[in-house]
Amino acid sequence: MPDRTPAPGGATAVLLLLADGRFPAGGHAHSGGAEAAVRAGRIRDQDDLAAFLTGRLHTTGLTAAALAAAATAAATDPDPDRLDDLDRAADARTPSPALRATSRRLGRQLLRAARAAWPHPALDRLADRHPRGAHHPVVLGTTAHAAGLTPAQAASLAAYESVNGPATACVRLLGLDPYRVAAVLARLAPELDAVTAEAVRAAEQGDLPAASAPLLDILAEQHSTWKVRLFAS
Amino acid sequence: MHRDHIGLDQAPARHTYTPPSARALRIGLGGPVGSGKTATVAALCRALRTELSLAVVTNDIYTTEDAEFLLRNAVLPPERITAVETGCCPHTAIRDDISANLEAVEDLEASLGPLDLILVESGGDNLTATFSRGLVDHQIFVIDVSGGDKIPRKGGPGVSASDLLVVNKTDLAPLVGADLTVMARDARHQRGDLPTVFTSLAAPGGVAPVADWVRARLDAWRRR
Structure with a gap:
């Protein structure tokens, strides 16, 4: 018999709320590198998009998911040093530098929404210690703790956000068929769960991955110098 | 719904962690592309900058052109103008997810010290654009006669519920065959007691009716 009991304390609904693109945490103005990749001719259709998202998920997505899971665990500690360590990590x-600024900006924006939705001393401490914003995965993990979610759920959110934002951006930028883009995301679901599991394992072992995508870094640096752009990153 | 229907100390300050008494009055300016929002902001800055400490946040659709227009015309020093990027959706940034705009407003206040007034100009959008009460205390909606004299009749939240409706470019009315009395009548029908002013920014002192309205709002804000 499958377990049909809902997670305690409304955690399933909380997870949905946090994952909802309409949650006011600033993400709508960011393309996760998709705008620069579109301009560079690297994303033209949904196949390119699927490849782009797969790459993003396994690099920055994995790293962000592990950091988020570690932050959820660290946020249980009243000593803020552990979260500060993760911010440095x-x-x-x-x-x-452009992506660092973006991550802190999104962290600051998420923190504002999180403090309104789930007031918690750990969120207040983070705001006090990082007035210009902590890194987004660190805030996401702390938010998950404040909202009663687990490290695995925080990792799942980070992995999902690593592909959902750029996919939406490509619908806007390229006029891609939104049903096909939804299908791309649906096909990625097993990989999202696999990356989440890998991230949680790594966070539990204290061995945070450092997977990165040099091309995303280069594109982000270029994008930050553009005069005319639709997305903030 | 009119802004006055809720307490002045409620929504606007709730997520800002700034005591309402310690912050500037925030006024949003929205309206369709080309109706004269940036020109109104520039004229307001010129009219008010000697008597008030003010700053501006712009939300362009895909450039920082509005901010640059204000800089080029030297209506305010550069440190008093901030541009926010809106990811293809200017209305989202002023209504559904106001975080980037709130940050811009707070950063201006933090870096410049106490301000009297912050103007938040939306990216040119359509008639459905409206500001969140979490972002601004009052909103001005700017339309113009060359967009057609039917706009007030069409309504929408900006036309029917903004705290001030500005019908700009009245000097063009004879050229485009717009009937200002029809626009005034339709606006009254849509807006009830909410004020509507007709402006021609091309004329010297053309922004005076808007500036006077802003002064009155600021007066009420200080006395609250």
Whole structure:
């Protein structure tokens, strides 16, 4: 018999709320590198998009998911040093200054929404210690803790966000058929869960992955210098 | 719904972690592309900058052109103008997810010290654009006569519920065959007691009716 009991404390609904693109955490203005990749001719159709998202998921997606899972665990500790360590770990794993700024900006924006939705001392501490914003995965993990979610759920959110934002951006940028893009995301679901599991394992072992995509870093640096652009990153 | 229907100390400050008493009045300007939002902001800055400490946040669709227009015309020093990027959806950034705009507003106040007024100009959008009460205290909707004198009749949240409706470019009315009395009548029908002003920014002092309205709002904000 499959277990049909809902997660306690409304955690399933909380997870859905946090994953909803309409949750006001600033993500709508970011393309996750898709705008620059479209301009460079690297994404033209849904097949290119599927390849782009797969690459993103297994690199920055995996790293972000592991950081988020580790942050959920660290947020249970009243000593804020563990979260600060993770913030430095995120810095070390983000070589592009433009992407570092983006991650902190999105972290700051998520923190605002999280503090309104799930007020918690761990979120207040993060805001006090990082007034210009902590890294997004660190805030996401702390938010998950404040909202009663598990490290695995935080990792799942980070993995999902690593592909969902760029996919939506490509619908807007290229006028891709939204049903085909939805299908691309649906086909990625098993890989999303696999990356989530890998990230959780790594976080539990204290061995955070440092997977990165140099092309995403380069494109982000180029994008940050554009004068005319639709997305902030 | 009119802004006055909720307490002045409610929504606007709730997620900003800034005590409402310690922050500037925030006024949003929205309206269709080309109706004269940036020109109104520029004229307001010129009219008010000697009597008030003010700053501007712009939300362009895909460039920082509005911010650059304001800079080029030297209506305010550069540190008083911030451009926010909106990811193809200018209305989302002022209504559904206001985080980037709130940050821009807070950063201006943090870096410049106490301000009297912050103007938030939306990217040119359509008649359905409206500002969140979490972002601004009042909103001005700018339309123009060359968009057709039917716009007030068509309504939409900007036309029917903004705190001030500005019908701009009245000097063009004879050229485009727009009937200002029809526009005024339709606006009254849509807006009830909410004010509507007709402006021609091409004329000297053309922004005066808007500037006077802003002064009155600021007066009420200080006395609250």
